[in-house]
Amino acid sequence: MRTFLVLLQKEFLQIRRNSFLPKLIIAFPIMVMLIMPLIMTMDVRNVNVAIVDLDRSTTSRRIASHVEASEYLTLAQTTAEYPLALEALEQGDVDVIVQIPADFERDMAVSTPEHISITANAVNATKGGIGMQYVVQTIVRTLGEIGGERAPVKVSELITVENRYNPTLNYRHYMIPALMIILFILICGFLPALSIVGEKESGSIEQINVTPISRFTFTLAKLVPYWIIGLFVVTVAMLIARLVYGLAPVGSVWAIYLGAVLFILTISGFSLTIANFSDTMQQTMFVMFFFIMIFMLMSGLLTPVDSMPEWAQRFTLILPPRYYVEILRAVYLKGTTLSELWINYAALGGFAVVFNTLAAITYKKRS
Amino acid sequence: MNSEIVISVRELTKRFGDFTAVDRISFDVHRGEIFGFLGANGAGKTTAMRMLCGLSYPTAGSGSVAGFDVMREGEKIKRHIGYMSQRFSLYNDLTVWENMRLFAGIYGLNRRETEERASALLKRLNFEAERDTLVGSLPLGWKQKLSFAIATIHRPEVVFLDEPTGGVDPVTRRQFWELIYEAASEGTTIFVTTHYMDEAEYCSRVSIMVDGEVRALDTPARLKQQFAAESMDEVFRTLARGAQRGE
Numbered sequence: 001m002r003t004f005l006v007l008l009q010k011e012f013l014q015i016r017r018n019s020f021l022p023k024l025i026i027a028f029p030i031m032v033m034l035i036m037p038l039i040m041t042m043d044v045r046n047v048n049v050a051i052v053d054l055d056r057s058t059t060s061r062r063i064a065s066h067v068e069a070s071e072y073l074t075l076a077q078t079t080a081e082y083p084l085a086l087e088a089l090e091q092g093d094v095d096v097i098v099q100i101p102a103d104f105e106r107d108m109a110v111s112t113p114e115h116i117s118i119t120a121n122a123v124n125a126t127k128g129g130i131g132m133q134y135v136v137q138t139i140v141r142t143l144g145e146i147g148g149e150r151a152p153v154k155v156s157e158l159i160t161v162e163n164r165y166n167p168t169l170n171y172r173h174y175m176i177p178a179l180m181i182i183l184f185i186l187i188c189g190f191l192p193a194l195s196i197v198g199e200k201e202s203g204s205i206e207q208i209n210v211t212p213i214s215r216f217t218f219t220l221a222k223l224v225p226y227w228i229i230g231l232f233v234v235t236v237a238m239l240i241a242r243l244v245y246g247l248a249p250v251g252s253v254w255a256i257y258l259g260a261v262l263f264i265l266t267i268s269g270f271s272l273t274i275a276n277f278s279d280t281m282q283q284t285m286f287v288m289f290f291f292i293m294i295f296m297l298m299s300g301l302l303t304p305v306d307s308m309p310e311w312a313q314r315f316t317l318i319l320p321p322r323y324y325v326e327i328l329r330a331v332y333l334k335g336t337t338l339s340e341l342w343i344n345y346a347a348l349g350g351f352a353v354v355f356n357t358l359a360a361i362t363y364k365k366r367s
Numbered sequence: 368m369n370s371e372i373v374i375s376v377r378e379l380t381k382r383f384g385d386f387t388a389v390d391r392i393s394f395d396v397h398r399g400e401i402f403g404f405l406g407a408n409g410a411g412k413t414t415a416m417r418m419l420c421g422l423s424y425p426t427a428g429s430g431s432v433a434g435f436d437v438m439r440e441g442e443k444i445k446r447h448i449g450y451m452s453q454r455f456s457l458y459n460d461l462t463v464w465e466n467m468r469l470f471a472g473i474y475g476l477n478r479r480e481t482e483e484r485a486s487a488l489l490k491r492l493n494f495e496a497e498r499d500t501l502v503g504s505l506p507l508g509w510k511q512k513l514s515f516a517i518a519t520i521h522r523p524e525v526v527f528l529d530e531p532t533g534g535v536d537p538v539t540r541r542q543f544w545e546l547i548y549e550a551a552s553e554g555t556t557i558f559v560t561t562h563y564m565d566e567a568e569y570c571s572r573v574s575i576m577v578d579g580e581v582r583a584l585d586t587p588a589r590l591k592q593q594f595a596a597e598s599m600d601e602v603f604r605t606l607a608r609g610a611q612r613g614e
Binding site (some may be wrong): 002003010014018205206212240315365366367 | 422
């Protein structure tokens with residue numbers, strides 16, 4: 001026990017003496033939680049719309065003014081010639097072109113008019129697709145208003161609408177749990193690995209290996225400080241989410257903490273295993289980056305698991321962050337309880353046991 | 368000389384793939400001896416020493432250190448030895464005192480014993496003023512003396528020193544050897560490698576390794592006689608000249 005305590009004391013002293021680690025540990029979560037939710041958004045804004053107005057009627061002007069008034073759309077230009085608008089689209093000044101056919105208003109009043117045509121630049125598929133949906137909605141609303149005023153023709157016959165996107169969905173609330181996980185991976189994943197490999201590089205691990213200290217004690221003393229730091233990080237992250245973004249968990253805070261403990265155990269055990277197989281910091285960094293890429297892009301942090309191909313969905317079952325991000329989102333947004341999420345907790349617990357055992361086994365005091 | 372054998376090695380061998388780093392070496396070291404373990408760079412000294420310390424598994428052969436088998440009881444050996452690596456390996460970002468406290472704690476000394484021994488060592492080294500200095504900022508000679516002090520803080524039966532005085536100035540070297548003598552006189556067995564032949568003269572017995580094998584082993588006086596040499600330097604050169612390996 002005393003051996004463990006002196007080792008723990010040593011780890012804390014080393015973290016404190018380090019010229020940048022304490023600053024990183026405090027500033028990093030605050031910065032990420034403050035700034036990233038503002039930036040990491042899939043909400044499509046500032047869609048530039050060009051209107052080719054061949055009708056020049058009240059209706060077409062009304063469409064234009066609605067486009068201009070939309071929160072998501074910007075009216076970039078109004079012209080009477082489609083080629084001009086197309087040129088702007090090609091140059092990237094315009095994202096969506098709306099062409100209102102000649103005599104649209106008159107035809108609408110008496111019969112079925114020619115269709116309004118919409119052209120979108122889909123190089124950025126998300127922006128093109130969603131931007132187009134916004135435009136369609138805006139036009140539908142405009143026509144709906146007009147239709148309501150003097151309705152001989154049903155609006156739905158003028159344009160078919162397939163509204164698959166919910167613009168009121170607050171993307172930040174979806175992203176904040178993902179950011180919390182990224183913080184854990186970076187702080188509780190990278191730092192213990194670098195600390196072990198640092199000892200290999202400086203040679204001090206040899207002085208430890210020649211003592212009777214057990215590898216379990218040494219590994220545990222390496223990990224405990226980062227577990228404590230991890231709990232600090234999750235607390236800071238939750239506070240910022242609450243105070244700055246007004247996001248408080250609907251469910252229990254303890255459900256989040258329990259998940260955090262299990263996830264931190266998992267990710268730190270994982271990183272130590274990698275450290276045990278590396279001789280230099282470069283190796284560790286590279287291998288960690290490889291896995292972190294997979295963790296970030298494949299475990300549903302940024303894109304929903306449900307929309308991945310079948311094989312990829314099956315693959316996500318072996319990715320620990322997948323389970324924790326589900327817990328976070330469910331508890332935060334839906335108020336799901338611990339017992340409903342037991343499979344996720346059990347999976348994380350399993351990963352924690354496996355990786356920490358691996359870390360202790362692969363740490364060789366003797367070659 | 369005490370005849371109790373503390374280190375006993377028979378046909379100890381270490382191979383890395385096709386390369387035989389240590390080739391069937393055999394020797395005994397007695398309690399309280401200062402055993403000089405000489406050899407050119409690449410002769411296999413460090414590899415042999417690492418096997419004896421339980422840092423490396425022997426490929427073949429047998430050996431015991433402080434009564435424990437080097438093959439099977441590496442962790443038990445570690446309780447009874449001190450080791451000072453060729454490369455300075457204390458924690459540079461901890462102070463002198465913190466390093467002492469850490470290693471004392473690792474070897475299971477309690478708070479009071481730690482306090483007593485660390486204070487005594489600081490006094491012995493005239494380091495009292497440097498108690499709270501970060502180890503990284505000490506000059507090399509001081510670091511080496513501190514490494515030795517920490518390697519002996521738990522009063523081990525055997526201390527392994529791998530080129531402890533490499534790069535150290537002559538005055539500090541002298542002081543270092545005084546520390547070694549003092550430890551040996553208290554019954555600690557010293558197993559030391561060096562490239563300084565004047566240091567070899569201080570040893571009770573000396574073995575010289577060439578190409579992974581022990582080519583000579585005796586007291587410095589008898590070795591000089593055997594090779595009809597004036598000094599250990601000459602003995603060493605005679606033997607090392609035939610080496611196939613080297614830098």
